[in-house]
Amino acid sequence: MAASPIREGFLVIEQAVIAMLKNATARHLLLGVGFFTLVTLLLATGLHPGEVDLKPGQICPRDITAPRTAVLVDEAKTEELRQQAAAEVQKVYQEDAGALQAMQQQADEFYHQVREISHNAALDASSKEALLRRLVEEKLAPPPGLLKEFNSRTFSALLKADEDSLEQIAAETRRIAAVVMSRPLKEEDLAAAREQARLEAQRLPLNEDYRKWVTLVLQSTVRPTMILNQEATDRLVAEARSRVQPVQRTVMQGQVIIRKGDPVKAEDIEILKQLGLQRTRSWWITAGGLVLLVLVLGGISFFYLRLYHPAIYANERLTVLFGLLILVCLAANRGVAALNFSSSTELASTSGYLIPAAACSMLTAILLDTRLGIFSTILMGITVGIITQGQDISFVMVALISGLVGVYSVSRVNQGWDLAKAGLLIGGVNLLVIVAVGLISYDANLSWVLWGSLCGVLNGLLSAVFATGILPYLETAFGVTSAVRLLELANPNQPLLKRLLLEAPGTYHHSIVVGNLAEAAAEAVGAQPLVVRVGAYYHDIGKLKRPYFFIENQRSKENPHDKISPNLSSLVITSHIKDGVELARQYRLPQVVVDIINQHHGNSLVAYFYQRALENDQFDTVEEASYRYDAPKPQTREAALIMLADAVEAAVRSLQKPTPGRIEGLVRRIIKDKLNDGQLEECDLTFKDLDLIATAFVRVLSGIYHARIEYPELPAREVREVKKQAVP
Numbered sequence: 001m002a003a004s005p006i007r008e009g010f011l012v013i014e015q016a017v018i019a020m021l022k023n024a025t026a027r028h029l030l031l032g033v034g035f036f037t038l039v040t041l042l043l044a045t046g047l048h049p050g051e052v053d054l055k056p057g058q059i060c061p062r063d064i065t066a067p068r069t070a071v072l073v074d075e076a077k078t079e080e081l082r083q084q085a086a087a088e089v090q091k092v093y094q095e096d097a098g099a100l101q102a103m104q105q106q107a108d109e110f111y112h113q114v115r116e117i118s119h120n121a122a123l124d125a126s127s128k129e130a131l132l133r134r135l136v137e138e139k140l141a142p143p144p145g146l147l148k149e150f151n152s153r154t155f156s157a158l159l160k161a162d163e164d165s166l167e168q169i170a171a172e173t174r175r176i177a178a179v180v181m182s183r184p185l186k187e188e189d190l191a192a193a194r195e196q197a198r199l200e201a202q203r204l205p206l207n208e209d210y211r212k213w214v215t216l217v218l219q220s221t222v223r224p225t226m227i228l229n230q231e232a233t234d235r236l237v238a239e240a241r242s243r244v245q246p247v248q249r250t251v252m253q254g255q256v257i258i259r260k261g262d263p264v265k266a267e268d269i270e271i272l273k274q275l276g277l278q279r280t281r282s283w284w285i286t287a288g289g290l291v292l293l294v295l296v297l298g299g300i301s302f303f304y305l306r307l308y309h310p311a312i313y314a315n316e317r318l319t320v321l322f323g324l325l326i327l328v329c330l331a332a333n334r335g336v337a338a339l340n341f342s343s344s345t346e347l348a349s350t351s352g353y354l355i356p357a358a359a360c361s362m363l364t365a366i367l368l369d370t371r372l373g374i375f376s377t378i379l380m381g382i383t384v385g386i387i388t389q390g391q392d393i394s395f396v397m398v399a400l401i402s403g404l405v406g407v408y409s410v411s412r413v414n415q416g417w418d419l420a421k422a423g424l425l426i427g428g429v430n431l432l433v434i435v436a437v438g439l440i441s442y443d444a445n446l447s448w449v450l451w452g453s454l455c456g457v458l459n460g461l462l463s464a465v466f467a468t469g470i471l472p473y474l475e476t477a478f479g480v481t482s483a484v485r486l487l488e489l490a491n492p493n494q495p496l497l498k499r500l501l502l503e504a505p506g507t508y509h510h511s512i513v514v515g516n517l518a519e520a521a522a523e524a525v526g527a528q529p530l531v532v533r534v535g536a537y538y539h540d541i542g543k544l545k546r547p548y549f550f551i552e553n554q555r556s557k558e559n560p561h562d563k564i565s566p567n568l569s570s571l572v573i574t575s576h577i578k579d580g581v582e583l584a585r586q587y588r589l590p591q592v593v594v595d596i597i598n599q600h601h602g603n604s605l606v607a608y609f610y611q612r613a614l615e616n617d618q619f620d621t622v623e624e625a626s627y628r629y630d631a632p633k634p635q636t637r638e639a640a641l642i643m644l645a646d647a648v649e650a651a652v653r654s655l656q657k658p659t660p661g662r663i664e665g666l667v668r669r670i671i672k673d674k675l676n677d678g679q680l681e682e683c684d685l686t687f688k689d690l691d692l693i694a695t696a697f698v699r700v701l702s703g704i705y706h707a708r709i710e711y712p713e714l715p716a717r718e719v720r721e722v723k724k725q726a727v728p
Contacts, residue, residue, distance in 0.1 A: 132155050140216065181225055185224045517536075
């Protein structure tokens with residue numbers, strides 16, 4: 001009895017899950033949650049939940065080893081050396097030509113105001129002294145301690161001095177100022193200059209109070225004649241600091257940093273920080289930041305797909321494929337970043353250039369869309385920054401540039417080894433970027449550039465190998481037809497094409513010509529030339545079932561249609577569509593080719609047998625619908641191009657004298673007939689496209705059916721000579 005409620009509970013859950021899976025929104029949400037979880041887990045593998053929180057002087061509780069080989073910088077020692085280099089830089093000074101004049105002018109202004117105070121009859125002695133004290137503080141601002149020997153008598157002496165005495169004091173001040181400032185004076189020389197001014201003033205033939213005032217004015221107004229050029233000095237200091245190479249040390253993977261029981265030193269803490277082992281904040285805060293970043297990237301991806309790639313967003317199979325590409329490539333990037341390739345310092349510091357981020361861009365561009373490939377390049381660049389923990393921004397730079405080059409290199413795949421060429425191109429561009437980074441960087445050396453360039457070239461090759469290796473499995477699993485698969489199908493050694501050549505040679509030749517026509521038109525209107533060419537090769541494979549019922553394969557003058565009714569002939573002719581679809585599925589041709597086979601006639605009329613039926617119809621029982629193909633109209637431009645090329649090639653072949661003018665007239669009439677018959681209603685060809693298509697058809701057909709000269713017969717004598725030479 002107890003099992004029944006449990007069983008009912010499971011049934012309820014099962015029904016809820018089934019109902020959720022039937023809802024498109026719920027499925028998208030489920031896919032998004034799964035994708036978010038897996039990406040977060042992959043990126044979180046680089047975080048260290050076992051970080052330590054040690055302080056200088058603390059006894060280490062366990063052996064702490066380096067998780068990876070790394071080149072560390074001794075920041076304290078490097079900064080010490082840089083400060084020493086900065087201290088040795090000579091300061092840059094420039095001469096102040098107006099320093100003496102400014103000093104003398106300040107002194108003269110002071111003595112002039114003294115005269116005004118002393119000659120002011122409205123002031124009593126105490127008021128004059130107060131004004132003079134204020135004038136000294138505001139005008140001269142003497143250094144501390146210079147006024148300690150000045151009393152009321154000293155101030156009164158200057159105020160009571162006659163005009164000749166004041167003029168003599170001012171003149172001596174100017175003379176001594178010229179002597180003191182006759183040599184270069186820097187800020188640090190002012191103390192010596194003030195002492196020299198005091199000694200010179202003491203030698204003056206003046207009374208003691210006057211000598212004190214000369215000393216005060218000189219020591220208050222003396223100034224440097226050499227001014228520090230702070231900008232130039234700072235520039236020299238910066239250059240001196242930049243010339244100091246960072247003090248580095250290499251820590252090998254597994255090397256013990258601090259042993260259990262040893263006291264922790266400050267330099268040990270610095271090493272742990274650079275290795276990412278010293279906890280500077282809670283691990284959960286770091287994990288929360290990672291989750292937030294993945295959420296942001298996931299949201300951007302969602303809206304990007306929905307707005308700019310609605311067809312992919314609406315197709316769950318393609319959405320899953322895009323997510324799987326990100327996950328697989330992210331796992332590969334993480335795996336490569338975790339490998340320890342060498343104990344070399346330079347290789348350890350450049351191993352981030354090996355991460356094959358371009359593989360995701362290439363696969364996305366091949367399997368889905370080139371614009372989506374560019375978007376995936378941005379995502380991969382961000383994840384490379386997370387994987388390398390921001391060790392070097394050039395890792396992200398190389399990932400972004402190599403991804404863009406990868407998208408470009410596979411945007412037009414026309415040969416089987418184009419992926420290999422893409423790898424070489426990516427490697428070459430990576431080399432240039434890494435060399436450029438080495439030239440820009442101050443601390444890069446030749447060895448670093450060489451190792452980095454090697455890693456960059458290997459990155460391109462690894463990306464191409466990875467993309468080539470995984471591409472067939474993704475194509476098979478998701479039913480996506482890439483350019484590489486189409487190139488394989490275009491190979492004449494394919495079983496179906498071999499059968500077509502041997503069993504229906506006329507149809508084979510017809511298909512080749514249709515492929516040439518349709519491919520030229522596809523290039524003219526911006527369709528997919530490779531899809532068109534391969535579709536044309538296989539569009540008539542249904543004729544393999546009854547090849548001699550089609551005129552191009554009839555080698556004798558006997559026509560089997562002469563022995564059967566027009567209705568039966570029409571059924572035989574139209575059945576090659578259904579037969580072709582069945583044969584295509586049997587040989588597992590891609591869906592895009594199957595669609596072309598199914599749509600390349602649309603529901604057009606088999607005009608020849610319909611006309612024969614009308615001629616023999618005595619009771620008005622012939623229905624046009626019985627003589628039309630039972631197939632969908634072309635849904636894509638590629639299928640429509642093959643429909644038009646098929647009709648045009650067959651019609652032009654029947655022309656008695658195919659001159660360029662007659663070819664063009666026939667081509668345009670056939671296109672117009674297809675348009676009027678409604679066969680082009682469901683594809684997105686425009687009238688301008690139709691004109692370009694007609695022009696392309698005429699150009700190709702005129703080259704095929706060009707005028708030829710008639711070779712004259714050899715005279716009888718020359719024929720005999722040729723026969724004699726032919727006899728052994």
